[in-house]
Every structure is written in structure tokens, then in C-alpha cells.
Amino acid sequence: NAGVTQTPKFQVLKTGQSMTLQCAQDMNHNSMYWYRQDPGMGLRLIYYSASEGTTDKGEVPNGYNVSRLNKREFSLRLESAAPSQTSVYFCASRDRKYGYTFGSGTRLTVV
Amino acid sequence: DQQVKQNSPSLSVQEGRISILNCDYTNSMFDYFLWYKKYPAEGPTFLISISSIKDKNEDGRFTVFLNKSAKHLSLHIVPSQPGDSAVYFCAASPLGTGTASKLTFGTGTRLQVTL
Numbered sequence: 001n002a003g004v005t006q007t008p009k010f011q012v013l014k015t016g017q018s019m020t021l022q023c024a025q026d027m028n029h030n031s032m033y034w035y036r037q038d039p040g041m042g043l044r045l046i047y048y049s050a051s052e053g054t055t056d057k058g059e060v061p062n063g064y065n066v067s068r069l070n071k072r073e074f075s076l077r078l079e080s081a082a083p084s085q086t087s088v089y090f091c092a093s094r095d096r097k098y099g100y101t102f103g104s105g106t107r108l109t110v111v
Numbered sequence: 112d113q114q115v116k117q118n119s120p121s122l123s124v125q126e127g128r129i130s131i132l133n134c135d136y137t138n139s140m141f142d143y144f145l146w147y148k149k150y151p152a153e154g155p156t157f158l159i160s161i162s163s164i165k166d167k168n169e170d171g172r173f174t175v176f177l178n179k180s181a182k183h184l185s186l187h188i189v190p191s192q193p194g195d196s197a198v199y200f201c202a203a204s205p206l207g208t209g210t211a212s213k214l215t216f217g218t219g220t221r222l223q224v225t226l
Contacts (some may be wrong), residue, residue, distance in 0.1 A: 044117075045213055072151065101157075104154045
């Protein structure tokens with residue numbers, strides 16, 4: 001029972017490089033989310049997907065794109081990484097009744 | 112505009128004593144509140160929740176209290192144990208928005224339980 005799996009766990013990018021953070025859940029949840037965690041800022045919502053085929057912006061979407069490939073997978077793409085995107089990124093999924101199940105996070109450093 | 116606030120960035124409590132973590136919110140549309148616990152290098156994990164129709168919810172050593180008029184909730188841990196040392200996030204959501212209900216998180220409180 002893996003829950004929510006994120007890859008990679010760590011990544012260092014140069015400014016301007018692109019990359020995709022992968023997320024998959026095996027709980028048959030409809031809703032999936034991407035958050036970033038920064039010191040003193042808590043967790044802030046980047047994008048979410050209420051169901052397969054739909055995506056919506058959250059609180060801090062600028063500089064990111066997402067794809068809900070199927071019910072299981074929800075990826076986050078940085079097209080041109082900036083130092084301000086240095087953060088820890090968490091993917092989560094949600095069932096109808098309870099709160100979120102989070103992945104273990106991706107620690108991204110942009111230099 | 113921080114809609115969910117945890118004004119204490121850190122808290123240190125002796126083992127066996129009570130830990131009280133506080134959270135304030137500003138959005139009157141929030142109807143469902145949760146606490147998450149986070150260890151280093153791990154994702155947050157669900158701890159306990161409460162809906163606005165209640166003012167208290169208890170689960171073992173953990174109790175959450177909700178004061179809707181004050182827009183305040185608190186998490187009590189009794190007795191505190193060293194394994195409780197972690198960052199605790201308060202989160203809130205409006206009910207009735209379907210399965211896409213988005214959680215708004217506070218900034219977190221780092222709890223350290225000392226021996």
C-alpha cells in the first residue's frame with residue numbers, strides 16, 4: 001500500500017532549466033493536489049485536480065503547469081526554473097470524507 | 112492574506128505535560144478543520160479533525176477544541192511524549208464544495224517534547 005508516491009526525492013536545477021515532478025496515487029482518489037512548503041509560509045496550494053481531465057489554479061500557480069494524465073497520476077512541470085522556486089513540493093490526494101494523504105515530498109533547489 | 116494563522120512558530124514542553132497548540136482563522140466560510148503532523152523528510156500525516164457542528168473531538172491523547180465565535184481552534188496533547196516532537200499544521204476547508212475542497216494551511220508550529 002504505497003499511498004502517494006513522488007519522484008524524484010531530490011533535485012538540483014540551474015536557473016532556466018525545466019523539469020517535471022511526478023506523482024502517483026493508488027487509492028482511487030478523485031482529487032489530487034500540489035503544494036509547496038517554504039519556511040514561515042506553511043503549505044501553499046499550487047494547482048489541483050478535482051477529477052481526471054480537470055485542473056485548476058491554486059494560490060501560487062505562476063511558473064508552473066500541471067497534467068492530470070489519468071486518475072492515478074498528476075504531474076507538476078517547471079518550464080523555466082527560477083531560484084524563487086526552491087522549495088519542498090508535496091503531492092496529495094483526497095477521498096470524499098477525510099483529509100489529504102501526502103507524498104513524502106520533493107526537495108528542489110534552483111541555483 | 113493569511114487566512115489560517117499559527118502564531119507560535121515553536122513550543123517546548125516537558126514529557127508527560129500537556130502541549131497546547133493554537134490556530135486562528137479569518138474566513139467565516141471554513142467549516143472543517145484538521146491537524147496534520149509532519150516529521151522531517153516526510154509528508155504531513157493526518158492527526159485529527161473537527162467539523163463546525165462540534166466544539167470538541169477527542170482521539171486518544173489528542174483533543175481538538177473549536178471556538179467558532181472566536182474563530183479559534185486548539186490541539187491538546189496529553190500526556191506529551193518525545194515521539195510527538197514534530198511540526199504541526201492546522202488546516203481549514205469550507206464544507207459543501209465537493210471532493211475538490213481545498214485545504215488552507217497555517218504556517219506550522221514546531222513542538223519539541225523534552226525529557
